Each structure stands twice: as C-alpha cells, then as structure tokens.
Amino acid sequence: xxxxxxxxxxxxxxxxxxxxxxxxxxxxxxxxxxxxxxxxxxxxxxxxxxxxxxxxxxxxxxxxxxxxxxxxxxxxxxxxxxxxxxxxxxxxxxxxxxxxxxxxxxxxxxxxxxxxxxxxxxxxxxxxxxxxxxxxxxxxxxxxxxxxxxxxxxxxxxxxxxxxxxxxxxxxxxxxxxxxxxxxxxxxxxxxxxxxxxxxxxxxxxxxxxxxxxxxxxxxxxxxxxxxxxxxxxxxxxxxxxxxxxxxxxxxxxxxxxxxxxxxxxxxxxxxxxxxxxxxxxxxxxxxxxxxxxxxxxxxxxxxxxxxxxxxxxxxxxxxxxxxxxxxxxxxxxxxxxxxxxxxxxxxxxxxxxxxxxxxxxxxxxxxxxxxxxxxxxxxxxxxxxxxxxxxxxxxxxxxxxxxxxxxxxxxxxxxxxxxxxxxxxxxxxxxxxxxxxxxxxxxxxxxxxxxxxxxxxxxxxxxxxxxxxxxxxxxxxxxxxxxxxxxxxxxxxxxxxxxxxxxxxxxxxxxxxxxxxxxxxxxxxxxxxxxxxxxxxxxxxxxxxxxxxxxxxxxxxxxxxxxxxxxxxxxx
Amino acid sequence: xxxxxxxxxxxxxxxxxxxxxxxxxxxxxxxxxxxxxxxxxxxxxxxxxxxxxxxxxxxxxxxxxxxxxxxxxxxxxxxxx
Numbered sequence: 032x033x034x035x036x037x038x039x040x041x042x043x044x045x046x047x048x049x050x051x052x053x054x055x056x057x058x059x060x061x062x063x064x065x066x067x068x069x070x071x072x073x074x075x076x077x078x079x080x081x082x083x084x085x086x087x088x089x090x091x092x093x094x095x096x097x098x099x100x101x102x103x104x105x106x107x108x109x110x111x112x113x114x115x116x117x118x119x120x121x122x123x124x125x126x127x128x129x130x131x132x133x134x135x136x137x138x139x140x141x142x143x144x145x146x147x148x149x150x151x152x153x154x155x156x157x158x159x160x161x162x163x164x165x166x167x168x169x170x171x172x173x174x175x176x177x178x179x180x181x182x183x184x185x186x187x188x189x190x191x192x193x194x195x196x197x198x199x200x201x202x203x204x205x206x207x208x209x210x211x212x213x214x215x216x217x218x219x220x221x222x223x224x225x226x227x228x229x230x231x232x233x234x235x236x237x238x239x240x241x242x243x244x245x246x247x248x249x250x251x252x253x254x255x256x257x258x259x260x261x262x263x264x265x266x267x268x269x270x271x272x273x274x275x276x277x278x279x280x281x282x283x284x285x286x287x288x289x290x291x292x293x294x295x296x297x298x299x300x301x302x303x304x305x306x307x308x309x310x311x312x313x314x315x316x317x318x319x320x321x322x323x324x325x326x327x328x329x330x331x332x333x334x335x336x337x338x339x340x341x342x343x344x345x346x347x348x349x350x351x352x353x354x355x356x357x358x359x360x361x362x363x364x365x366x367x368x369x370x371x372x373x374x375x376x377x378x379x380x381x382x383x384x385x386x387x388x389x390x391x392x393x394x395x396x397x398x399x400x401x402x403x404x405x406x407x408x409x410x411x412x413x414x415x416x417x418x419x420x421x422x423x424x425x426x427x428x429x430x431x432x433x434x435x436x437x438x439x440x441x442x443x444x445x446x447x448x449x450x451x452x453x454x455x456x457x458x459x460x461x462x463x464x465x466x467x468x469x470x471x472x473x474x475x476x477x478x479x480x481x482x483x484x485x486x487x488x489x490x491x492x493x494x495x496x497x498x499x500x501x502x503x504x505x506x507x508x509x510x511x512x513x514x515x516x517x518x519x520x521x522x523x524x525x526x527x528x529x530x531x532x533x534x535x536x537x538x539x540x541x542x543x544x545x546x547x548x549x550x551x552x553x554x555x556x557x558x559x560x561x562x563x564x565x566x567x568x569x570x571x572x573x574x575x576x577x578x579x580x581x582x583x584x585x586x587x588x589x590x591x592x593x594x595x596x597x598x599x600x601x602x603x604x
Numbered sequence: 605x606x607x608x609x610x611x612x613x614x615x616x617x618x619x620x621x622x623x624x625x626x627x628x629x630x631x632x633x634x635x636x637x638x639x640x641x642x643x644x645x646x647x648x649x650x651x652x653x654x655x656x657x658x659x660x661x662x663x664x665x666x667x668x669x670x671x672x673x674x675x676x677x678x679x680x681x682x683x684x685x
Contacts (some may be wrong), residue, residue, distance in 0.1 A: 034648070062644055220663040221647050228651050417665055 034063070034228045037070025037235065045078035051242065054082040054105035054149070056089045058116045060223035067235035075239045075248070093143050107242055109199075112136075113225045114179065115157045121175050130173040133182040137189065143166060144193045150475065152197050152241055154234075155183050157205035157213055194458075194476040195406070197241050204233050208387070240402035247462045247473055250380065250401050251354050254345060256363035257307035257314055257336070261326070262286045263388065267309055269350040271316035277323035285388045290325035292392060297330050300410025301401060302352060302417055303576060304333040306344045306361070311336040332417045341368050342375035347598045352417060353527040355465060355563060360400055363389070382590070405476070407458045409503055419499045420528055421558070435598040437533060440497040444534075445604040446541055449483035449490045457492055465563040467526040469556065469570060486601060487512050489545060493538055495529050495601070505529045506538055509546075516552040518542075523556070523570075534601035539574050540599070544580040546591045560591070607631075607685055610657075610676050617652050621645065631673030659683065 055065055065083045072079035082103040084092050092100040119130050161175050170172035188198045205213045215227035258265045263275025275283040297303045307314050314336035318328045333351050335344045354379030362368050369381050385394050430436035454476050461474040480489050493506040506525040509521050510518045556571040576587035615629045622640050635641045659682045669675045
C-alpha cells in the first residue's frame with residue numbers, strides 16, 4: 032500500500048465506519064502525514080475525524096486551556112516532535128546546557144501528559160547521527176547522539192508511568208528501513224515535511240496499530256502450519272529425527288529462530304495453535320521427541336493435524352477458542368493453503384510468507400502483527416487457561432444433564448470493586464471483550480481508577496474459579512447512579528471463556544442485592560449493537576428485563592422487587 | 605527516450621497521482637492549468653517521476669521550472685547524461 036492509494040481512500044465512503052476524533056500536532060508541516068493517517072484509518076475500518084493543528088503549535092495547543100485542541104476534545108492526540116527540530120534546538124543551545132536537552136524535552140512531554148485529555152500517541156525520535164564526535168559520541172554525555180538515545184530511553188520509562196501515553200516507535204521503523212527511506216531532502220526543502228512519501232504508509236500503519244489495539248482490535252492467536260513452516264522437511268516422509276531444525280550450518284537455524292519468536296509470543300499471551308495436513312501422531316512426534324525443538328506440546332493450545340481442509344480446521348480452532356476470526360493470524364509456507372484460508376475464512380490475517388524460510392522473521396517483523404495496548408501477568412497465564420478450557424469441554428461431553436455438569440465444577444466467584452491490583456486487568460478486559468459486551472466502551476487504566484473513586488458509580492469485578500483452575504477476573508459491571516431510584520448499567524462485559532456457566536444469573540443476583548441494599552428501585556440496561564456483539568442482543572430480555580417503552584435505543588428495565596432469583600451453581604467467595 | 609516519450613510518461617504519472625484520467629499535458633502546461641496541481645501535489649509528482657525514471661532532481665531544479673516543458677528538458681539532460 033503506497034501513499035497514493037492511501038490518498039485515494041479519502042474519496043471513499045467512510046460513513047459506515049465508527050468515527051474517531053484524532054488530533055495531530057507537529058513541529059513541522061504534517062499535511063501528508065494527516066492524509067496518510069486518514070487513508071490508513073479507512074483500511075482499518077475507522078472514519079478518522081482529524082483535527083490538524085497549524086504548523087508548529089505544539090506548545091500553544093497543549094498549554095492553552097482555550098486552544099482549538101481543547102475545544103476539539105480528541106479521543107487520540109498524535110504528537111510528532113521531530114529530531115530535525117530537536118537538533119536545531121541543540122545546535123543553538125549554549126555548550127553548558129546541551130547535556131540538559133533530554134531532560135528539558137522530557138519535562139515538556141510530562142506537561143503534555145498532564146494537560147491533554149485524550150490518549151496521547153507520541154512519536155519517538157528517529158536518530159540523526161551528526162558525526163560531530165563520531166562513535167566517540169557514546170562517551171560524551173553532552174553529544175547529540177547521547178542526548179537523543181537517552182530521550183528515547185526515558186520515553187519508555189515515562190510510558191510505563193503514564194497510562195495515557197503511548198509511544199509510536201519511529202526509531203524502530205528507521206532501523207528497519209533506514210534513514211535514507213525515512214527522510215527525503217527535496218520533500219523537506221519544498222514542503223517542510225520531515226517524513227518521506229515512501230515511509231508515510233509505514234508510519235501511519237504503526238499509528239493505526241496503536242489506535243486499533245486500544246479500540247480492541249488486535250491479534251490473540253497464531254495458527255501455524257508444520258512441514259516447511261515450523262521446521263524444514265516433511266515429518267511424515269523424513270521422520271521426527273530428520274527434520275531440519277537446530278543450530279549449525281544450513282537452514283535449520285532459520286526454523287529454530289522462528290520457533291523462538293513464536294515462543295516469545297506465547298509467553299506474551301498469544302495463543303498458539305497448530306493446523307497441519309499430517310497424521311496426528313507423526314505431527315506430534317517432533318514436539319515430544321526431537322530435542323532441537325524449541326516449542327513443546329505445552330506451548331500449544333489447540334493441535335489439529337488431519338487430512339481435512341484447512342479452512343474447516345481453522346473454523347474448528349475458532350470454535351474451541353471462541354475468539355473472532357479477525358484476531359487470528361495463519362502462517363503457512365504453501366500459497367495454495369493460504370489462498371484457501373483467505374477465500375473461505377475471511378477475517379483471518381494470512382501473511383504472504385516469503386519463499387525462503389531464512390526471510391520469514393524479517394518479513395514478519397515488518398508487519399507488526401501483534402501490537403497491544405497493555406500487558407500484565409494475566410497474559411502469561413492465557414495459554415494454560417485455554418488448555419484447561421479444552422479439558423472442561425471434554426468433561427461436559429461426559430454429562431447428559433447440563434445442571435449436573437455445572438454442579439460438578441464447584442464454581443466460586445470473588446466479587447470486588449476496582450482497586451490498584453485489578454485496574455489493569457479490568458482495563459484490558461474492556462479492550463479485549465468484543466462479543467459479550469453490551470455497550471462496548473473501552474476503558475484505560477486511568478479511567479478505571481477514576482471510576483473507582485467516583486461516588487456516582489458502583490463498580491463490580493467478578494472472578495471465577497472451578498475445580499480445573501482459576502479463570503481470574505472475567506466479568507465487569509459498571510453501574511451509574513442515574514438518580515436515587517435508578518441504576519443504569521453503563522458497562523457489562525465478560526470473557527467468552529466462561530460462557531454458559533451461569534455467570535449472567537449469578538452477577539445479576541449480585542446487582543439486585545446491591546440495588547436493594549442501597550434503596551434503588553430499578554435497573555436499566557442498554558444494548559448497543561456492534562459488528563461483533565450479536566451474542567448479547569437478547570441478553571436483558573433473557574434475564575427477565577422488560578423493554579423500556581419509548582426508549583430510542585434498545586433499553587430494558589428491571590424492577591428489583593419483581594426480581595425472581597435465578598438458578599445457578601456459583602458460590603460467592 | 606525523446607521529449608515526446610517523456611511527456612507521455614509524465615502524463616501517465618500525473619493522471620495516476622492526481623487520480624484524474626482526463627489530464628492532458630503539453631510542453632506549455634503550467635500548474636495553473638491543472639486542477640489539484642498545487643505545491644503539495646507537486647512534490648508528490650516529483651517523487652513519483654524520480655522513482656519511475658530512476659533519476660534525482662536537485663532542490664533547486666524542482667523550484668526552477670515554470671512549465672512542463674522545462675521539467676522535461678531537465679529530465680532529458682539527466683537521462684542522456
């Protein structure tokens with residue numbers, strides 16, 4: 032996708048897409064960047080309502096409470112302060128002050144974080160090596176190189192402290208594509224723009240990666256083929272001991288490194304599934320027996336090896352994991368299989384893997400498939416949790432009566448508000464939940480914290496543990512106190528891992544008890560449809576709510592005194 | 605490549621970048637004659653021409669042309685150099 036195509040996207044119809052308000056502030060001209068961001072928004076299914084501040088107004092827009100930026104009330108504020116302008120500032124600074132360059136800029140970025148209401152996407156600084164000291168700049172703390180690298184490093188620290196700050200890593204784009212692609216002097220001389228036309232699709236793509244991740248669109252599962260994708264050779268023909276894998280001369284190390292990458296993704300919380308045309312026992316043998324294999328059976332959540340077509344097998348994987356096709360990536364060396372999957376399972380991302388396995392990794396790096404907006408310990412346990420879910424599915428099949436099955440699980444739920452221990456996980460769940468989500472509001476950690484302190488709201492978090500293990504925090508309900516008598520359900524979302532366990536009935540019981548204890552007479556719920564949450568279209572009517580007459584939206588009400596307790600098998604902890 | 609062939613090539617690039625198949629160029633055409641040919645699209649056109657013809661203009665050259673003919677003269681000297 033080149034800039035010309037992105038520009039053409041602006042003429043297309045964006046009206047069916049959700050609108051995001053995005054502000055763009057730069058210390059250089061940004062017209063092309065603005066075009067690229069809007070055009071890339073179309074590619075990702077967003078209508079970007081862009082406010083582009085006038086040239087070089089970053090300070091004024093951020094500091095002045097009455098500025099256009101403040102009026103605009105952006106969901107996202109993109110800030111592009113360039114290395115070019117920074118080096119200019121450095122050059123005009125007196126020698127003794129040069130070692131303060133990083134700290135001074137950092138102080139200003141902290142002010143930005145304090146003053147800007149929306150989420151901030153801050154572009155870090157692609158390096159310019161001015162060669163004033165040569166490599167010796169590494170030993171001189173007042174050198175531009177030293178100050179610049181320190182600034183990029185400190186930005187990482189700041190992003191960990193400020194939950195509304197997201198760094199867009201322009202420096203990593205430059206290390207991938209090179210300074211000469213990043214910067215084009217004639218574009219700069221003639222337009223004051225510091226990003227070349229060729230790098231704009233990459234920059235806008237990385238920007239939209241961050242926005243999409245925050246909006247809840249990101250990859251959760253990696254499905255991988257085996258022969259000539261995971262290892263070299265055909266295990267069915269060559270045998271588990273003769274596949275190409277492992278260090279030493281030859282192609283084996285490409286597969287070793289590829290597996291190391293997958294292992295890192297798994298450790299980060301990406302679910303790994305296998306989809307291979309093979310006999311199952313032969314396909315599993317390398318994982319169980321070959322000592323050179325980095326990935327073991329433990330790392331795999333769903334293992335499908337058979338001779339059926341891959342589109343059906345991927346649907347089967349989707350069915351087990353209960354996640355959207357658009358959160359899945361499928362890697363296969365065979366163009367034929369890739370096309371079958373593209374054609375028959377739309378939504379799944381199917382990268383066009385290069386022919387040479389030695390090129391797999393650098394190619395995959397260029398796609399940045401696994402952007403995320405948060406990271407916590409819950410991510411580490413995800414593989415285990417889905418494996419346990421697989422066991423539960425097996426147990427269910429042994430019962431004829433569903434109630435008996437649910438009883439046998441010995442389910443326990445801890446009900447809590449929001450606190451410093453769970454706020455990150457609550458925010459994450461709001462970002463991840465697409466199907467069981469009544470109003471699909473995404474929250475940041477900072478917003479969750481604010482809600483927990485706001486007396487106009489009552490917040491509930493639910494965990495679920497059973498004899499197979501702990502699912503952790505899986506359901507959130509946020510109630511807004513509309514008036515003394517009425518509670519409005521601002522948010523109700525739940526992980527699809529715990530569907531059909533009676534969690535809905537249990538949580539509603541908790542809400543009704545809360546309402547009664549605090550003198551509220553009715554609870555109002557609302558369903559806002561999205562492309563993905565059809566599952567809960569009938570949620571409130573199923574739970575015994577009545578349609579609210581005269582409401583424009585899908586609103587429902589429940590008088591708590593009319594509530595009849597609903598059977599479930601979950602004990603409150 | 606003679607000047608007419610270059611003109612033809614440049615016309616294709618103009619049509620593609622400006623997304624308008626009705627653009628006609630002559631050696632006398634200037635920015636005022638073509639809708640959407642402003643200072644911003646100018647640089648987009650330049651970069652596309654550079655890439656397609658594998659040449660590189662200097663910043664001074666880019667600012668010096670007053671019509672398509674002068675641009676093509678400049679391309680010609682680079683291609684025959």
